[in-house]
Amino acid sequence: MFxxxxxxxxxxxxxxxxxxxxxxxTLHYVSRKMQYAVLYMNADVAEEAVKNLQKLPYVRKIERSYRNEIKTEYEKDTQDKARFYNL
Incomplete structure (x- = not known):
């Protein structure tokens, strides 16, 4: 699908x-002060695109974002203590 x-x-x-x-x-964000950009692309063409990006004279370094691999489902291990502090 996607x-x-x-x-x-x-x-x-x-x-x-x-x-x-x-x-x-897709250019998602550009920081002028820190001089970096966040770029999203399809995974099937990413390897070839990174090779082409590294050839550009103004590109210093390319890092892969690990945002897809960060756990976003959280579990609540402790009880909610906020209800005990209400008057």
Whole structure:
């Protein structure tokens, strides 16, 4: 149904040139101060796109985002103590 998506953090040296990153995937966020961008792309073309991104002169480093692997289902191990403090 939906294609598997992968996120990458792209560190760059030129903010103006970083606007061209959207042709490699969906540009989600760009930080001008820290000079990085969050880029999402389909997992099946991600490996080839990363190789092409590394060839760009303004790209310093590319890191894979581990957001998909973080546990988002939480369990409540302790009782809710807030109800005991109500008057």
């Amino acid at each position: 294609a598997e998506r992968t996120g990458y953090i792209v560190w760059f040296s030129d903010t103006k040139a970083a606007r061209g990153l959207d042709k490699y995937g």
